[in-house]
Amino acid sequence: MFSASRFFSCFVLLFALVILAAGCGKGGDESAAPAKPAEPESAADSTAPSKPAEPESAAASTPPAKPAEPAGAGPKKRIIILTNGTSPFWDAAKIGAQEAAADLKTAEAGLRVVVDTNDFSDKGQIDKLRSYQGMSDVAGVGISITNSGNSSIADELRKLAKQGVKVITIDSDVDRKNDRDSRIAYIGTDNVYGGEELGKAAKGLKPAGGNYATFVGLKGAANAIERIGGFGVGAGDQFKQKENFGDGGDQNTARKNVRDAIDRNADLDTLVGIWSYNAPAIVDIVTQLKRRKDFTIVTFDAEPIAIDHMKNGMIDAMAVQNPHAMGYEGVRMLKALITDDKDALAAMEKRMNRTEEKDLFDTGLKIIIPDEGSPLADTKFGDNTNKLTLSKFTEWLKSKGLQGS
Amino acid sequence: MASNPGEGIQGSHSSSSLSRLYSRYATECGLLIAIFAVVVIAILIDPTNAYLEKPWYNATEILRHASILGIFAMGAGIVIISGGIDLSSGSVIAFSGVICCSIILGLCQYAGLVDDTGNPVTANLPVWILVAAISGTLGVAFIVGSFHAWLITVIRLPPFIATLASLVGLRSLGRVLIQDVNRVFTSNANTQIYIRDATYKSLGNEWYIPVIICAVVALALFTLMRSTVTGRHLYAIGGNEDAARLSGISIEKKKWLAYCIGTMTAALAGILYSSYVGGAMPDRDGLGYELNAIAAAVVGGCSLAGGLGTISGIVLGAIFLRVVIDAVAKTVKDNPDEFQGMIVGLLVVLAVTFNELRSQKGDRKKFFPGALGIVNIISLTVLMGIVAVLVTSDGDSSTDDSRDKLFAGCIVAGVTFAVLVARKMFESRPAVGQGPVPVPIPITVNVRDVSSTEDPSTEIGKQEIEGREPGGEDDEGRDS
Numbered sequence: 114m115f116s117a118s119r120f121f122s123c124f125v126l127l128f129a130l131v132i133l134a135a136g137c138g139k140g141g142d143e144s145a146a147p148a149k150p151a152e153p154e155s156a157a158d159s160t161a162p163s164k165p166a167e168p169e170s171a172a173a174s175t176p177p178a179k180p181a182e183p184a185g186a187g188p189k190k191r192i193i194i195l196t197n198g199t200s201p202f203w204d205a206a207k208i209g210a211q212e213a214a215a216d217l218k219t220a221e222a223g224l225r226v227v228v229d230t231n232d233f234s235d236k237g238q239i240d241k242l243r244s245y246q247g248m249s250d251v252a253g254v255g256i257s258i259t260n261s262g263n264s265s266i267a268d269e270l271r272k273l274a275k276q277g278v279k280v281i282t283i284d285s286d287v288d289r290k291n292d293r294d295s296r297i298a299y300i301g302t303d304n305v306y307g308g309e310e311l312g313k314a315a316k317g318l319k320p321a322g323g324n325y326a327t328f329v330g331l332k333g334a335a336n337a338i339e340r341i342g343g344f345g346v347g348a349g350d351q352f353k354q355k356e357n358f359g360d361g362g363d364q365n366t367a368r369k370n371v372r373d374a375i376d377r378n379a380d381l382d383t384l385v386g387i388w389s390y391n392a393p394a395i396v397d398i399v400t401q402l403k404r405r406k407d408f409t410i411v412t413f414d415a416e417p418i419a420i421d422h423m424k425n426g427m428i429d430a431m432a433v434q435n436p437h438a439m440g441y442e443g444v445r446m447l448k449a450l451i452t453d454d455k456d457a458l459a460a461m462e463k464r465m466n467r468t469e470e471k472d473l474f475d476t477g478l479k480i481i482i483p484d485e486g487s488p489l490a491d492t493k494f495g496d497n498t499n500k501l502t503l504s505k506f507t508e509w510l511k512s513k514g515l516q517g518s
Numbered sequence: 519m520a521s522n523p524g525e526g527i528q529g530s531h532s533s534s535s536l537s538r539l540y541s542r543y544a545t546e547c548g549l550l551i552a553i554f555a556v557v558v559i560a561i562l563i564d565p566t567n568a569y570l571e572k573p574w575y576n577a578t579e580i581l582r583h584a585s586i587l588g589i590f591a592m593g594a595g596i597v598i599i600s601g602g603i604d605l606s607s608g609s610v611i612a613f614s615g616v617i618c619c620s621i622i623l624g625l626c627q628y629a630g631l632v633d634d635t636g637n638p639v640t641a642n643l644p645v646w647i648l649v650a651a652i653s654g655t656l657g658v659a660f661i662v663g664s665f666h667a668w669l670i671t672v673i674r675l676p677p678f679i680a681t682l683a684s685l686v687g688l689r690s691l692g693r694v695l696i697q698d699v700n701r702v703f704t705s706n707a708n709t710q711i712y713i714r715d716a717t718y719k720s721l722g723n724e725w726y727i728p729v730i731i732c733a734v735v736a737l738a739l740f741t742l743m744r745s746t747v748t749g750r751h752l753y754a755i756g757g758n759e760d761a762a763r764l765s766g767i768s769i770e771k772k773k774w775l776a777y778c779i780g781t782m783t784a785a786l787a788g789i790l791y792s793s794y795v796g797g798a799m800p801d802r803d804g805l806g807y808e809l810n811a812i813a814a815a816v817v818g819g820c821s822l823a824g825g826l827g828t829i830s831g832i833v834l835g836a837i838f839l840r841v842v843i844d845a846v847a848k849t850v851k852d853n854p855d856e857f858q859g860m861i862v863g864l865l866v867v868l869a870v871t872f873n874e875l876r877s878q879k880g881d882r883k884k885f886f887p888g889a890l891g892i893v894n895i896i897s898l899t900v901l902m903g904i905v906a907v908l909v910t911s912d913g914d915s916s917t918d919d920s921r922d923k924l925f926a927g928c929i930v931a932g933v934t935f936a937v938l939v940a941r942k943m944f945e946s947r948p949a950v951g952q953g954p955v956p957v958p959i960p961i962t963v964n965v966r967d968v969s970s971t972e973d974p975s976t977e978i979g980k981q982e983i984e985g986r987e988p989g990g991e992d993d994e995g996r997d998s
Contacts, residue, residue, distance in 0.1 A: 229854075229855075230855060232802075232855075233802065234799075234802040234803075234805070235795045235796070235799060235802070236791070236794070236795045236802070236803070239794065239795060240583075243579060244579070244844070244847050246575065246579075247568055247572050247575050247576040247579055247844075247848075248566060248568045248572075248848065249566050249567065249568055249571040249572060250566040250568075260710065260799070262710065262712050263710075263712060263795065263796050263797065264712065264714055264796055265719065265723075265794070265795055265796030265797075266796075268719075268723075268796075332708075332709055333708070333709065333710050333799075359709060359801070361801040361802055
């Protein structure tokens with residue numbers, strides 16, 4: 114019994130039993146749930162278990178077309194939100210998705226919401242999409258495309274759709290010229306518009322124009338291409354792009370890129386962060402070099418640390434998307450598609466009439482400026498933009514339980 | 519050396535052919551059992567029964583992934599068997615994708631396959647362009663392999679350093695090259711090349727193509743390593759390079775061959791990878807794959823000290839890794855990536871440890887000697903408890919399952935502690951009936967030994983080459 118190899122085999126068996134015992138609960142089998150099938154899922158509701166489940170505002174206007182399956186009736190189908198990578202942006206989207214799961218009572222419809230993270234690579238995303246094809250419990254996928262130019266990702270989306278899985282894109286879309294048919298709709302910011310608004314902010318900060326460099330994770334991502342293009346349009350002819358850096362999602366490289374841009378371009382005066390983590394990367398290097406006064410810094414998104422940087426006067430303007438709404442609306446749309454909830458779909462389609470195809474759901478944009486002394490205080494932005502001072506923005510974040518957006 | 523290393527030591531103890539077969543292919547048999555066990559566990563755990571509901575799709579998907587991994591793992595394995603190490607596989611995969619796609623773009627321009635704006639049209643490519651691109655890529659891989667061999671055998675750089683340089687340098691070269699290629703053949707300096715040709719994309723996407731390529735490569739390399747003098751020489755070099763040199767083996771040529779096989783198999787995998795992802799993106803392609811290749815080789819029975827391992831073991835090692843990865847994705851429904859590394863890492867350690875233990879006389883093996891043992895009993899107890907806590911969940915974020923987690927963690931940690939302490943106490947008993955310590959028998963490797971077509975790939979064969987008695991007391995003394 115106690116020979117080395119036998120002992121080791123027993124140890125391995127013990128390990129396998131641990132995984133077996135623990136893993137049994139992870140498959141979506143809500144074996145713990147039947148005892149309280151009528152209880153609402155949200156944390157707020159759980160404090161009042163005796164209260165009957167009431168539909169939330171979104172769900173109230175859009176009752177599911179199919180009768181809801183009771184919780185714990187069996188393995189649930191999954192709604193998967195597949196990110197392009199990890200960042201606080203996706204943490205906020207995850208909170209939104211979880212809130213939607215609670216508000217819309219997805220569990221009662223036999224659906225479970227899962228946020229799956231990619232590693233910023235095309236292959237990672239293709240692997241995951243192929244893996245979903247081998248599973249029988251995937252009902253809907255909301256994906257943030259890593260590279261819009263890569264038709265292989267769109268091919269996998271089509272294969273999923275053929276199996277009856279509902280597919281939408283979130284935050285970053287497929288190539289709309291060639292692969293628009295591979296998804297049902299796009300939910301997120303209109304990135305061209307967002308770029309234009311940030312460009313307008315740069316123009317407002319430096320009316321005489323300047324030379325700028327853009328910093329992004331993946332230069333091939335649709336949102337990167339659209340934002341950078343939009344920025345050029347919004348900033349106007351007085352601004353010249355000196356360089357465009359991609360870091361592949363590596364934050365060390367992101368910092369190196371900023372240093373390289375400053376070293377190589379003596380006339381550079383505007384630094385533009387395109388993805389959320391590019392803002393702290395820019396500020397870190399500018400701080401190290403003690404050259405804040407030489408640069409105008411405008412960025413996309415508001416990571417918690419970027420908010421602190423703006424408080425400290427290190428960022429002049431932030432164009433902030435609403436990842437919370439992306440997660441929330443993504444789950445809402447997928448649930449409506451899966452359950453064939455025509456009322457909910459009709460309600461969402463009302464906000465998708467900006468293009469002829471009616472397949473773009475805009476989650477809006479905020480331009481955040483410092484509380485005091487910003488030249489942008491009187492600048493007028495587009496109709497779909499909500500300009501906020503930093504303190505008002507942080508209040509909004511608190512109201513949503515978010516630390517960043 | 520005996521005509522069959524396995525028979526020489528064990529033939530008298532096991533007369534049946536089945537047990538002889540098992541002793542000869544023990545690693546392979548163990549891996550087959552392990553693969554079967556993982557699949558069974560996954561089927562038992564997965565409430566959605568993905569393996570039962572979509573068996574064909576999942577089997578072909580695992581085979582496709584395992585084939586691509588297996589192709590370059592075999593190359594890495596041969597380098598390891600010959601006593602070297604190749605850290606460049608991942609970068610060679612990325613670089614090969616760049617070369618292959620660049621050749622395609624260039625030949626599109628040459629053949630006039632361009633659109634109105636002068637950009638190459640990569641849909642509906644003629645076959646000759648694909649053949650030329652694949653041949654050119656393999657040619658470049660041969661040059662890279664030759665460069666490695668030159669650095670190692672002529673400049674005398676350690677293999678780790680020589681291939682580390684390629685690991686860093688080739689990816690960087692690919693990133694620079696791809697922008698220049700795009701600048702020359704297209705209207706802008708993109709950092710990716712996308713190929714839209716259906717035939718090219720089918721190479722990595724149709725499951726049977728990588729499987730057939732892997733099978734052909736495996737057959738060729740199996741024959742090379744098992745049935746040719748060159749293969750015996752590679753084992754001999756890995757077992758004892760000085761002895762092999764004194765025996766008249768041309769070390770330089772054999773290492774040249776090994777490193778070229780390493781890079782050319784990686785290039786082949788790189789072409790399939792590029793086809794699978796639809797183009798070349800050198801900043802992320804094949805990132806960290808060199809470690810996957812080494813892991814598959816080591817799980818498949820290769821010793822990083824060289825001289826040990828089989829092609830069949832490496833292929834099964836690759837299948838085992840892919841089965842584990844797929845099983846984790848199937849059974850852990852919430853963020854399987856987060857658990858994947860932990861579970862795969864643990865299983866690799868367990869599989870290799872099991873292989874090591876199997877070759878040793880285990881009864882007197884001490885796992886937990888002295889203070890080091892006590893510290894590791896505590897470590898393993900805590901680790902098992904943490905694993906139990908982490909993987910215990912009802913999968914519903916809205917319910918508080920912290921009590922269940924704590925309970926599961928305590929139970930698992932308690933059982934683990936009890937088992938390990940019992941083992942420690944068993945080990946602390948005075949040894950009874952141990953015989954005298956035999957003296958290791960030095961064995962000289964001669965030209966006839968290493969030139970024959972005997973199989974030195976088994977552990978026993980390797981131990982004979984190194985001049986120590988298999989399972990002898992010198993092992994015990996060292997390990998304890």
